[in-house]
Amino acid sequence: MTPTTPAALSGVPVVPGVAYAPVIRPGRPPAPEDLSTPGAVAEADRPDETARFGAAATAVAERLRERAAHATGAASEVLGATAQLATDRAWLGAAEKRIGEGTPAIRATAEAVEQFVEMFTKMGGLMAERVTDLRDIRDRVVAELAGLPEPGVPVPDVPSILCAEDLAPADTAGLDPALIVGLATSLGGPTSHTAIIARQLGIPCVVAVTGLDDVDAGRLMLIDGTRGSLTVDPDTAEAVAAVARAAEAAAAMANWTGPGATADGHPVAVLANVQDGAGARAARETPAEGIGLFRTELCFLNSDTEPSVEEQARIYGEVLQAFSEHKVVVRTLDAGSDKPLKFANSPDEANPALGVRGIRVSFGNPALLDNQLAGIAAAAEQTGNAPWVMAPMIATPEEARDFAGKVRAHGLTPGVMIEVPAAALLADRILEHVDFLSIGTNDLAQYTMAADRMSAELATLTDPWQPGVLALVAMTAKAGVAVDKPVGVCGEAAADPLLACVLVGMGITSLSAAAAAVTAVGAKLSTVTLEQCRRAAEAVLGTADAAGARAAALDVLG
Structure with a gap:
């Protein structure tokens, strides 16, 4: 790609926002x-x-x-x-x-x-x-x-757009949003580590960009993280105007303080995803109305032995205390696969993503779940904040029934995650046993589309805008509406302001996202009516691909 040739590239949009800046690239370490x-x-x-x-x-x-x-x-x-x-x-x-x-x-x-x-x-x-x-x-x-310097991303002298084949977590986590104003990769998917951290940092991000590797450092680029478009060497006046429009819209959204509701007053709880007490305290500084996903397994990734009930109660209590008198949804250990816990005795498996993970870990080690529920109940008693508790990777109504019985025995409110297509198809029967559902769109997309969510070649398949995935979301939400039980979304789809409106139109009652996305989601909801959301949902479900679904929503919601 020569320096005089403008070029339009496209990929999978991950984090909304518009930026115009020179390209930088990470240095290649010596072989x-x-x-x-x-x-x-x-x-x-x-x-x-x-x-x-x-x-x-x-x-x-x-x-x-x-x-x-x-x-x-x-x-x-x-x-x-x-x-x-x-x-x-x-x-x-x-x-x-x-x-x-x-x-x-x-x-x-x-x-x-x-x-x-x-x-x-x-x-x-x-x-x-x-x-x-x-x-x-x-x-x-x-x-x-x-004896060489540690490899990583260079610190630019001016705000820049970082382009790379892919980024390691250690590099992405250390990015300064004041200097890295855009992020694009040729690999990765919408639920990759790069995408998740970029969303937390609020950096406009597009992944799986075809042709990105041909863009040299120093070129000027306009990145649009809402549409998934990148323009190399754009017209300067047009690029500056696009950034100004985006900044004006962002400033208007930044004034939103909650609570979550559509323009005509339909309530929608806007919640935060956290992994520990520090994350919960940070989320408390946002308009988040509670915690929609507390990832408990992340507290114990480095533990050689199972934490005691008392230790677990202390850790859970920090999150419950941070959101005292607010809703907190605790997910039981989602161990296995890419999050092995040393004390869970996870087996070596040929395909761990389809193996013993989530609730299945407790099948061979029931004390693990019993101790965790005891720790959660103790934290609830100590803080006076009784959380809702949900299990990951539930696949059958029988599993939901057994889990609900154990949760209720500890005086807590039971629910399950819908990540397995079979669970979405049987949501009405699962709701006979639990009080709420929460849809994990990351895994639901992967399992529905039979596509590795880290594959750049398949990134369009794991896009949460895929109509096949959204059809299962709509089916699950409909089951909740029929029996007046809440159905939330806690996957990365809830962090997309436009898609959040579509989800509400399907009947979703709460949206839980990274704390950095809470304000944008709530602000967007406040500008549209419930009827607009329903029309957008109907339009999206009538499309045949992710790009068409996104375009249909934009036509209705702007």
């Missing part, structure tokens, strides 16, 4: 083969080489943990998970075995990581999401071994 010494390590030197490797891996993990401790929300979550991966004994052992056979530490690091990259790629699903994380860990460990 491990260029840094590794040739030949074999002498047998007498191998213990020292193994120790040098272990020290490098530990240093990388400690830096990631430190960043996680100073981050909040999704950024803290993914940094913690990456730090755990950096200390995983499987790949570390594979590297140490190679060093023990005489391979230099740098080359052993690269070979061991590539072994697991190949394994995770074949597994697909959520495990394939860890490939970018693994390669990032490889680059950081190799840099540590070689």
Whole structure:
């Protein structure tokens, strides 16, 4: 792509907003083969080489943990998970075995990581999401071994649009929204780590952009995170006008203070997703009316042993206290797959995304769920705030019935997540046993479309605007309306202001999103009537693809 040729690119829109700025790109770390010494390590030197490797891996993990401790929300979550991966004994052992056979530490690091990259790629699903994380860990460990600066995104001198093939969590979590005003990747999907963190930071973001790799650093770019469009070397006056219009709209939305309702007064609870007490306290600074998703498993990713009931009660109590006298929905452990808990004894599986995860972990370890419910009940008693409790990965009415019985035995309100298509199809029968439903659109899209949500080639299939996915959402909402029981959405779809209006038109009663998205969602709802939302939902459900669904909603809602 030459510097004089304007170009229009498109991808999957993730975070709304418009920006115009020069492109920057992350530097490419040196290839491990260029840094590794040739030949074999002498047998007498191998213990020292193994120790040098272990020290490098530990240093990388400690830096990631430190960043996680100073981050909040999704950024803290993914940094913690990456730090755990950096200390995983499987790949570390594979590297140490190679060093023990005489391979230099740098080359052993690269070979061991590539072994697991190949394994995770074949597994697909959520495990394939860890490939970018693994390669990032490889680059950081190799840099540590070689005495080079830690790889990462350069800090620009002026506000810039960051373009990359993909970004590791450690890079995305450290972005400064004042300097990185737009984000575009050629890989990834709408629920990738990059997308989730960009949404938390409020950076306009488009992923799975065809042709992005041909755009050189220094080119001027206009990015529209609402439409998923990027224009390279646009007309300057037009680009400046587009940014001004977006800024004016954003300023108007920033004045919204809640509570959630349409322009004609139809109430819609606008809630926040959190993972710990710090995240809940940050969400309290927004107009969020409560917590629609408390991801409890993220509190324990680095725990070697199951926390006691008392320890769990203390952690849950921080979130309940932050939203005292407000609604809080607690999700029980969503362990397994890409979020393994050491104390949950998750089995090695060929396809973990379809295996023992979520509520299924408790089938072989019922005490795990019983102890968690006891901890939640104790936190409720200590704080005076009784939360609603829901289970992830429910697939049948029988599973819902069994879970509801255990929750009610602790004096709590039971619900389940709708992430499995079978559960959406049987939502009316599941509602015979529970008091509410919450739709996780990330996994629902992946399972409905049979598409790995990290695959750039399939990113359009995992777009939450897919009519097939929205048809299941509408079916679930209709089941709730029929028996007057609430049905919320807590997946990333709820963070899209335009799609939020469509969901309300389907009968969704609450929307829970990253704290940074709460104001935009509530503000957009306040500008449209319930009838407009219903007309938009009807129009969207009559379309045949995601692009058509988005266009149909824009026609009705603007």
